Amino acid sequence: MEKILKIAVLAGDGIGPEVMDVGVNVLESVAEKCGFNLQLDHQLVGGAAIDAAGSPLPANTVKSCEQADAILFGSVGGPKWANLPPNDQPERGALLPLRKRFGLFANLRPSVCHQALTHASPVRPDLIPNGFDVLCVRELTGGLYFGEPKFRKVEESGDILAVDTMVYRKSEIVRIAHVGFKAAMTRDKRLTSVDKANVLENSILWRETVTEIAKEYPEVTVDHLYVDNAAMQLIRNAPGFDVLLTENLFGDILSDEMAMIAGSLGMLASASLGEAKGDGLYFGMYEPSGGSAPDLAGKGVANPIAQILSVALMLRFSFGEEDAAKMIENAVNQAISDGFRTGDIMTSEDGLKLVGTVEMGNAVIERL
Helix, strand or coil, X not given: CCCEEEXXXXXXXXXXXXXXXXXXXXXXXXXXXXCCEEEEEEECCCHHHHHHHCCCCCHHXXXXXXXXXXXXXXXXXXXXXXXXXXXXXXXXXXXHHHHHHCCCCEEEEEEEECHHHHHHCCCCHHHCCCCEEEEEEEECCCHHHCCCCCEEEECCCCCEEEXXXXXXXHHHHHXXXXXXXXXXXXXXXXXXXXECCCCCHHHHHHHHHHHHHHCCCCCCEEEEEEHHHHHHHHHHHHHHCCEEEECHHHHHHHHHHHHHHCCCHHHCEEEEEEEECCCCCEEEEEEECCCCCCCCCCCCCCCCHHHHHHHHHHHHHCCCCHHHHHHHHHHHHHHHHCCEECHHHCXXXXXXXXXXXXXXXXXXXXXX
């Protein structure tokens, strides 16, 4: 019986449609080589959906995601929609509801600085002579982004009060801690838990819980860092990290820092996963770590590698197609080694080839 991969494709805004086209081309090429079939359902999301349907997350889009085995996401947002009420804006009206609706509590963001790209990093090359490979495991459905109460009001004095509430239950910390430790077991068996336990009550609970769960993984070396120190140490010694385990807000910030010191946000993929299904696979949403970059939209210069690598993560975690995932990752590595560069990772070294979005995708496809 032929294998059919059912995927909801949500390209979104800005550079989203451009890099998504390239990502889908790579997906179709690897599907042909590996012998599985695709059922792709393209739907609107974000600003494009607001313009066409009046909502950042239309009912048809949600239905498509419900009928799929995975969501391949682009990016949403831009200045055009920045003045809408917060809950109606592309990011808050689409991304957060999708994560909540499908229970996507675990965000995996691999930050890989290839040795060939150390000169594209803003960090001194002597600090990362061989590049680095760090995985951020971020809790995605708790913390400040989802905690209640959340409101604004005008006080009697005329001042404006804004409230966001940072909430974590122990069960949520236990759940994400197991994801982090299991990831560490497949890597270098080192985990750094990030918190602010010197200030925040839920960070104290976070540290206590991670310490407790660590006893179930005696092979993993564990340390704890306050988030401000973690931000400094990533710049000073990124190769010294293996797995970072973080709550929602801290992971959002640190994973973007990791992306920049790796050379560019355009290089970093991500996987947002729910609970494992009975077959050991996950329903997930896969997207680049960067934003919609409206200043680059329509110019054909955006780096598609983050979207391409998101395809690889999708094949691995939602479909168990490990060979196809590795094929894509190896092709990306080879294209970089062969000197292909989009503008965001271009340097003055000899022998490099400045290419656009489509050309970079073609270079990867040729190396599958």
